[in-house]
Amino acid sequence: MTILSRSRLLVSAALLSSLLLASATATAADKVRLAINLSPISALPLIAQQKGFFTQQGVDVTILNFTSGRQALETVIGGGAEIATAAESPVTAATFANQKVVVLARMEYSELKTLVAAPGITKPADLKGKRIGYASGTGSEVYTHELLKKIGLAKGDVILVNLRPQDMVAAAASGSIDAYNIWEPHVANGRKALGAKATLLDLRDVYSETFNVVVTEAWARDNPRVAAAFLRALLDAERWLKANRDEAIALVGAAVNLKKDDLAAVWNDYIFELVLDDLTVRALRNHAQWRLDTNNAAGGATTLPDFGKVIVSGPLKDVAPDRVKL
Structure with missing residues (x-):
């Protein structure tokens, strides 16, 4: 082998090594730990995982199950996961406590x-x-x-x-x-x-709880591409859910250990939609006002936070601009 051939071989090997390293780095960057409340309100991420929508969008998701959105968000704040599904309650608690969390999208709401x-x-x-x-x-x-x-x-x-x-x-x-x-x-x-x-009890219109995709401010800033891919998978899951009602009920029921017939009886109580809208903001503000009125705001706060800084619309706007209605 000539010196020139050997040099070309070494250069090719170096380029291949660099490409492999870049590929491995990109793959590692797309690994996401998702902390969820294991409940029908988490239907979209459960479907996205089971139907392979996360994988199709290039996101390797590991789901961590909890019994409340509060626990899920605490896990994200503590560094045990990157994304949480949570209602407005833990979000406002974290905001008053000056923990930098942001909402990327609302994916569901329902009455308690x-x-x-x-x-x-x-x-x-x-x-x-x-x-x-x-x-x-x-x-x-x-x-x-x-x-x-x-x-x-x-x-x-x-x-x-x-x-x-x-x-x-x-x-x-x-x-x-x-x-x-x-x-x-x-x-x-x-x-x-x-x-x-x-x-x-026959009670209606007492309190409708939203359920949201929540991350830290730092993660949203540093991972806009992964955030957009994650939301794109949830949008795929929403479309599939609405086109395949019976199969969706069976899939979600199996995931949350609820019989299909039992879940079907309450399925219409859930409004699944990946969106950022006035309802999302109103739920946060109303809940924050409740914290002020009942002295449940950390640090003795007396004024509402600026929820314009708590909602980050960029990733959803990149995926589906029509779903951002703020």
Whole structure:
């Protein structure tokens, strides 16, 4: 082999090594840990994972399951994941605490519910003096506050019991609480476990909880391409969900350990749409105002945060400009 040939071979090997290193670096950069609330409200990322939409968009997603969006967002803030699915409650808590988190999109909203497990409670006013389960630091707490206000009861008129969502059914079954306020599938699970003992109070328009894609400000700034690819996969999942209702219910039900028929009964309660709109902003502001009104804002805050800085619309605008309606 001539010196020139050997030089060309060395150059080619060096170029190939550089390309392989660049490829490996790009692949590693696209690895994402997603912390979710394992519930039907996380249908879009669950579908995106199961149907391969994340992979198609070049994002390698590892899903970490939690029982609330608060836990999911705390994991992101603590560095244990890059993206969380969370309602407005943990987002406003983090914002007041000066933890730099941002919302990339709203992907769902739905109303919370009250499941009754004790006799003699047939209307909201009957909750007076009863033991009511709720999950502190989540939309469940806000719903409880708004429910009491709507039916004319003060906090001292009931006995509030702070529980993890997954413990509410057992607490109701044992008789340690009379009712609980929570999101699905914990209501459907309770109705199934308690049978005729369980009833659902007829309550509407008390509190609609949004469910959002949330990341740290630093991650959003440093990873706009990955953020856009992630949202593109969720948009693919939304389209598939709406075109394949029965299959979507079966897939999500299996993922959250809920029978297809049980999930189908409440499926229409969920509004799935990847968007940034006035509802997204209004939910954040209203929830932040609730924190101020109830002294639940960190640091003794007295004014609303600037939610224009909490919502980052760039990645969604790159993917689907018509979905940014702010």
